[in-house]
Amino acid sequence: MEGPRPVVLSGPSGAGKSTLMKMLLRDYDGVFGFSVSHTTRSPRPGEVDGKGTMDISDTLQAFNQADYHFSNREAMQEDIDDGTYIENAEFSGNLYGTSKSSVDEVRANGLICILDVDIQGVRNIKQTDLDPIYVSIQPPSMEILEKRLRDRNTETEESLLKRLEAARVDMELSNEPGVFDMLIVNDDLEEAYEKLQSVLIEEITKVQSTKKERCNS
Numbered sequence: 001m002e003g004p005r006p007v008v009l010s011g012p013s014g015a016g017k018s019t020l021m022k023m024l025l026r027d028y029d030g031v032f033g034f035s036v037s038h039t040t041r042s043p044r045p046g047e048v049d050g051k052g053t054m055d056i057s058d059t060l061q062a063f064n065q066a067d068y069h070f071s072n073r074e075a076m077q078e079d080i081d082d083g084t085y086i087e088n089a090e091f092s093g094n095l096y097g098t099s100k101s102s103v104d105e106v107r108a109n110g111l112i113c114i115l116d117v118d119i120q121g122v123r124n125i126k127q128t129d130l131d132p133i134y135v136s137i138q139p140p141s142m143e144i145l146e147k148r149l150r151d152r153n154t155e156t157e158e159s160l161l162k163r164l165e166a167a168r169v170d171m172e173l174s175n176e177p178g179v180f181d182m183l184i185v186n187d188d189l190e191e192a193y194e195k196l197q198s199v200l201i202e203e204i205t206k207v208q209s210t211k212k213e214r215c216n217s
Protein backbone atom coordinates (compact mmCIF):
# COMPACT_ATOMS: atom_id res chain seq x y z
CA MET A 1 0.00 0.00 0.00
CA GLU A 2 1.26 3.51 -0.85
CA GLY A 3 1.50 6.23 1.78
CA PRO A 4 3.50 6.96 4.91
CA ARG A 5 5.30 4.22 6.77
CA PRO A 6 3.50 2.90 9.85
CA VAL A 7 5.16 3.09 13.26
CA VAL A 8 5.42 0.27 15.76
CA LEU A 9 5.62 1.36 19.40
CA SER A 10 6.77 -1.40 21.68
CA GLY A 11 8.33 -1.75 25.12
CA PRO A 12 7.33 -2.92 28.58
CA SER A 13 3.85 -2.42 29.93
CA GLY A 14 4.00 0.85 31.88
CA ALA A 15 6.93 2.29 29.88
CA GLY A 16 4.75 5.12 28.54
CA LYS A 17 3.69 4.00 25.05
CA SER A 18 0.04 5.09 25.36
CA THR A 19 1.03 8.38 26.97
CA LEU A 20 3.42 9.24 24.13
CA MET A 21 1.01 8.03 21.47
CA LYS A 22 -1.76 10.23 22.83
CA MET A 23 0.60 13.21 22.68
CA LEU A 24 1.19 12.53 18.97
CA LEU A 25 -2.55 12.24 18.29
CA ARG A 26 -3.16 15.46 20.23
CA ASP A 27 -0.43 17.52 18.55
CA TYR A 28 -0.72 16.26 14.96
CA ASP A 29 -4.36 16.39 14.01
CA GLY A 30 -5.07 14.38 10.86
CA VAL A 31 -1.56 12.90 10.70
CA PHE A 32 -1.68 9.79 12.86
CA GLY A 33 -4.24 7.01 13.30
CA PHE A 34 -4.14 4.27 15.89
CA SER A 35 -4.54 0.66 14.85
CA VAL A 36 -7.10 -0.53 17.39
CA SER A 37 -6.11 -4.04 18.47
CA HIS A 38 -8.34 -6.84 19.64
CA THR A 39 -7.84 -8.28 23.11
CA THR A 40 -9.42 -10.76 25.49
CA ARG A 41 -8.45 -8.69 28.54
CA SER A 42 -11.20 -6.84 30.41
CA PRO A 43 -11.66 -3.13 29.77
CA ARG A 44 -10.23 -0.79 32.40
CA PRO A 45 -12.45 1.97 33.75
CA GLY A 46 -12.61 4.69 31.11
CA GLU A 47 -11.37 2.54 28.24
CA VAL A 48 -13.43 2.70 25.07
CA ASP A 49 -14.45 -0.35 23.04
CA GLY A 50 -13.96 -0.12 19.26
CA LYS A 51 -17.00 -2.42 18.98
CA GLY A 52 -16.48 -4.84 16.10
CA THR A 53 -17.18 -3.67 12.59
CA MET A 54 -17.33 0.08 12.15
CA ASP A 55 -18.49 2.34 9.39
CA ILE A 56 -16.14 5.11 8.32
CA SER A 57 -17.43 7.80 10.67
CA ASP A 58 -17.13 5.42 13.61
CA THR A 59 -13.66 4.59 12.41
CA LEU A 60 -12.55 8.19 12.34
CA GLN A 61 -13.90 8.64 15.83
CA ALA A 62 -12.19 5.46 16.93
CA PHE A 63 -8.82 6.80 15.77
CA ASN A 64 -8.97 9.24 18.62
CA GLN A 65 -10.97 7.33 21.13
CA ALA A 66 -11.08 3.53 21.02
CA ASP A 67 -8.54 1.66 23.10
CA TYR A 68 -9.30 -1.89 21.98
CA HIS A 69 -11.90 -4.10 20.39
CA PHE A 70 -12.70 -6.09 23.52
CA SER A 71 -13.40 -9.69 22.59
CA ASN A 72 -13.37 -13.18 24.04
CA ARG A 73 -10.97 -16.06 23.52
CA GLU A 74 -13.35 -18.15 21.42
CA ALA A 75 -14.12 -15.35 18.96
CA MET A 76 -10.51 -14.24 18.74
CA GLN A 77 -9.25 -17.79 18.23
CA GLU A 78 -11.75 -18.21 15.41
CA ASP A 79 -10.50 -15.01 13.78
CA ILE A 80 -6.88 -16.10 14.23
CA ASP A 81 -7.68 -19.39 12.51
CA ASP A 82 -9.44 -17.48 9.71
CA GLY A 83 -6.32 -15.34 9.10
CA THR A 84 -7.96 -12.08 10.22
CA TYR A 85 -4.84 -10.89 12.05
CA ILE A 86 -1.50 -9.61 10.79
CA GLU A 87 -0.06 -10.78 14.09
CA ASN A 88 -1.30 -12.02 17.43
CA ALA A 89 0.27 -12.90 20.76
CA GLU A 90 -0.49 -14.06 24.28
CA PHE A 91 0.53 -11.50 26.90
CA SER A 92 0.00 -11.86 30.64
CA GLY A 93 -2.71 -14.50 30.16
CA ASN A 94 -4.64 -12.66 27.44
CA LEU A 95 -4.74 -12.70 23.66
CA TYR A 96 -3.90 -9.56 21.68
CA GLY A 97 -3.99 -9.15 17.92
CA THR A 98 -3.69 -6.61 15.13
CA SER A 99 -6.36 -7.18 12.50
CA LYS A 100 -5.57 -6.48 8.88
CA SER A 101 -8.59 -4.18 8.65
CA SER A 102 -7.55 -2.03 11.62
CA VAL A 103 -4.29 -1.21 9.86
CA ASP A 104 -5.84 -0.90 6.39
CA GLU A 105 -8.50 1.56 7.60
CA VAL A 106 -5.88 3.93 8.98
CA ARG A 107 -3.63 3.63 5.93
CA ALA A 108 -6.50 4.07 3.49
CA ASN A 109 -6.98 7.52 5.04
CA GLY A 110 -3.36 8.42 4.28
CA LEU A 111 -2.42 8.53 7.97
CA ILE A 112 0.65 7.21 9.77
CA CYS A 113 -0.62 4.05 11.38
CA ILE A 114 0.56 3.54 14.98
CA LEU A 115 0.70 -0.02 16.25
CA ASP A 116 1.21 -0.60 19.99
CA VAL A 117 2.43 -4.19 20.25
CA ASP A 118 4.60 -6.30 22.54
CA ILE A 119 7.95 -7.80 21.54
CA GLN A 120 6.30 -10.92 20.07
CA GLY A 121 4.28 -8.60 17.85
CA VAL A 122 7.49 -6.89 16.72
CA ARG A 123 8.97 -10.24 15.72
CA ASN A 124 5.84 -11.27 13.84
CA ILE A 125 5.45 -7.93 12.05
CA LYS A 126 9.05 -8.31 10.84
CA GLN A 127 7.84 -11.35 8.87
CA THR A 128 5.28 -9.21 6.99
CA ASP A 129 5.67 -6.57 4.26
CA LEU A 130 4.37 -3.74 6.48
CA ASP A 131 7.83 -2.06 6.71
CA PRO A 132 7.17 0.15 9.76
CA ILE A 133 9.55 2.29 11.78
CA TYR A 134 10.26 0.30 14.96
CA VAL A 135 10.50 2.32 18.19
CA SER A 136 11.01 0.85 21.63
CA ILE A 137 9.94 2.87 24.65
CA GLN A 138 11.92 1.80 27.70
CA PRO A 139 11.61 2.79 31.37
CA PRO A 140 14.65 4.30 33.15
CA SER A 141 14.79 1.29 35.52
CA MET A 142 12.75 -1.67 36.77
CA GLU A 143 12.12 0.20 40.03
CA ILE A 144 10.66 3.21 38.24
CA LEU A 145 8.61 0.94 35.97
CA GLU A 146 7.12 -0.83 38.99
CA LYS A 147 6.31 2.50 40.64
CA ARG A 148 4.60 3.82 37.47
CA LEU A 149 2.58 0.64 37.07
CA ARG A 150 1.53 0.68 40.73
CA ASP A 151 0.65 4.39 40.59
CA ARG A 152 -1.37 3.82 37.40
CA ASN A 153 -3.59 1.66 39.56
CA THR A 154 -4.93 -0.50 36.73
CA GLU A 155 -3.52 -3.92 37.65
CA THR A 156 -4.13 -6.58 40.26
CA GLU A 157 -1.01 -7.75 42.11
CA GLU A 158 -0.96 -10.89 39.94
CA SER A 159 -1.23 -8.97 36.68
CA LEU A 160 1.39 -6.47 37.86
CA LEU A 161 3.90 -9.22 38.65
CA LYS A 162 3.30 -10.84 35.24
CA ARG A 163 3.91 -7.50 33.55
CA LEU A 164 7.15 -6.97 35.46
CA GLU A 165 8.33 -10.44 34.44
CA ALA A 166 7.45 -9.72 30.80
CA ALA A 167 9.24 -6.36 31.15
CA ARG A 168 12.51 -8.11 32.09
CA VAL A 169 12.29 -10.24 28.94
CA ASP A 170 11.36 -7.21 26.83
CA MET A 171 14.25 -5.10 28.14
CA GLU A 172 16.72 -7.88 27.33
CA LEU A 173 15.42 -8.60 23.82
CA SER A 174 14.89 -4.96 22.85
CA ASN A 175 18.53 -4.13 23.46
CA GLU A 176 19.69 -6.65 20.87
CA PRO A 177 21.15 -4.76 17.91
CA GLY A 178 18.98 -4.34 14.85
CA VAL A 179 15.60 -5.02 16.47
CA PHE A 180 14.54 -1.37 16.79
CA ASP A 181 15.29 1.72 14.73
CA MET A 182 15.29 3.73 17.95
CA LEU A 183 15.25 2.97 21.65
CA ILE A 184 13.86 5.81 23.76
CA VAL A 185 14.33 5.85 27.53
CA ASN A 186 11.24 7.54 28.87
CA ASP A 187 12.67 9.33 31.90
CA ASP A 188 11.66 12.94 31.32
CA LEU A 189 8.41 12.77 29.34
CA GLU A 190 9.01 15.90 27.23
CA GLU A 191 12.50 14.74 26.26
CA ALA A 192 11.21 11.31 25.30
CA TYR A 193 8.46 12.93 23.24
CA GLU A 194 10.99 15.11 21.40
CA LYS A 195 13.01 12.03 20.49
CA LEU A 196 9.91 10.26 19.27
CA GLN A 197 8.95 13.23 17.10
CA SER A 198 12.48 13.39 15.68
CA VAL A 199 12.43 9.78 14.50
CA LEU A 200 9.02 10.31 12.87
CA ILE A 201 9.57 13.77 11.41
CA GLU A 202 10.15 12.60 7.84
CA GLU A 203 6.84 10.70 7.72
CA ILE A 204 5.01 13.53 9.53
CA THR A 205 6.26 16.04 6.94
CA LYS A 206 5.17 13.75 4.10
CA VAL A 207 1.60 13.56 5.41
CA GLN A 208 1.45 17.29 6.11
CA SER A 209 2.63 18.20 2.60
CA THR A 210 0.19 15.78 0.97
CA LYS A 211 -2.60 17.40 2.96
CA LYS A 212 -1.47 20.89 1.88
CA GLU A 213 -1.30 19.83 -1.78
CA ARG A 214 -4.85 18.45 -1.56
CA CYS A 215 -6.11 21.68 0.00
CA ASN A 216 -4.45 23.80 -2.71
CA SER A 217 -5.69 21.77 -5.67
Ligand SMILES: Nc1nc2c(ncn2[C@@H]2O[C@H](COP(=O)(O)OP(=O)(O)O)[C@@H](O)[C@H]2O)c(=O)[nH]1
Nearest residue numbers: 013014037088089091096097098116117118121
Ligand atom coordinates in the same frame (compact mmCIF):
# COMPACT_ATOMS: atom_id res chain seq x y z
N1 LIG B 1 1.37 -8.51 19.88
C1 LIG B 1 0.49 -7.60 20.25
N2 LIG B 1 0.64 -6.96 21.42
C2 LIG B 1 -0.28 -6.03 21.74
C3 LIG B 1 -1.37 -5.69 20.92
N3 LIG B 1 -2.10 -4.72 21.53
C4 LIG B 1 -1.46 -4.45 22.67
N4 LIG B 1 -0.37 -5.22 22.82
C5 LIG B 1 0.62 -5.25 23.90
O1 LIG B 1 0.07 -5.95 24.99
C6 LIG B 1 0.68 -5.49 26.19
C7 LIG B 1 -0.39 -5.21 27.23
O2 LIG B 1 -1.22 -4.17 26.80
P1 LIG B 1 -2.33 -3.58 27.78
O3 LIG B 1 -3.14 -4.70 28.35
O4 LIG B 1 -3.06 -2.50 27.07
O5 LIG B 1 -1.49 -3.00 29.00
P2 LIG B 1 -0.53 -1.74 29.14
O6 LIG B 1 0.49 -1.82 28.04
O7 LIG B 1 0.05 -1.92 30.49
O8 LIG B 1 -1.39 -0.52 29.04
C8 LIG B 1 1.50 -4.26 25.80
O9 LIG B 1 2.85 -4.64 25.73
C9 LIG B 1 0.98 -3.88 24.43
O10 LIG B 1 2.00 -3.29 23.62
C10 LIG B 1 -1.50 -6.40 19.68
O11 LIG B 1 -2.41 -6.18 18.89
N5 LIG B 1 -0.55 -7.33 19.40
Ligand SMILES: Nc1ncnc2c1ncn2[C@@H]1O[C@H](COP(=O)(O)OP(=O)(O)O)[C@@H](O)[C@H]1O
Nearest residue numbers: 013014015016017018019148152186187188189
Ligand atom coordinates in the same frame (compact mmCIF):
# COMPACT_ATOMS: atom_id res chain seq x y z
N1 LIG C 1 8.05 10.17 31.71
C1 LIG C 1 7.15 9.83 32.63
N2 LIG C 1 7.32 10.21 33.91
C2 LIG C 1 6.45 9.86 34.88
N3 LIG C 1 5.33 9.11 34.65
C3 LIG C 1 5.11 8.70 33.40
C4 LIG C 1 5.99 9.03 32.32
N4 LIG C 1 5.51 8.49 31.18
C5 LIG C 1 4.37 7.84 31.51
N5 LIG C 1 4.11 7.97 32.84
C6 LIG C 1 3.00 7.38 33.60
O1 LIG C 1 3.31 6.00 33.72
C7 LIG C 1 2.14 5.21 33.61
C8 LIG C 1 2.32 4.18 32.48
O2 LIG C 1 2.28 4.86 31.23
P1 LIG C 1 1.45 4.27 30.01
O3 LIG C 1 1.48 5.31 28.95
O4 LIG C 1 0.11 3.80 30.48
O5 LIG C 1 2.36 3.02 29.63
P2 LIG C 1 2.15 1.87 28.55
O6 LIG C 1 1.15 2.34 27.54
O7 LIG C 1 3.50 1.67 27.96
O8 LIG C 1 1.69 0.67 29.33
C9 LIG C 1 0.97 6.14 33.37
O9 LIG C 1 0.30 6.36 34.61
C10 LIG C 1 1.65 7.43 32.88
O10 LIG C 1 0.92 8.58 33.23
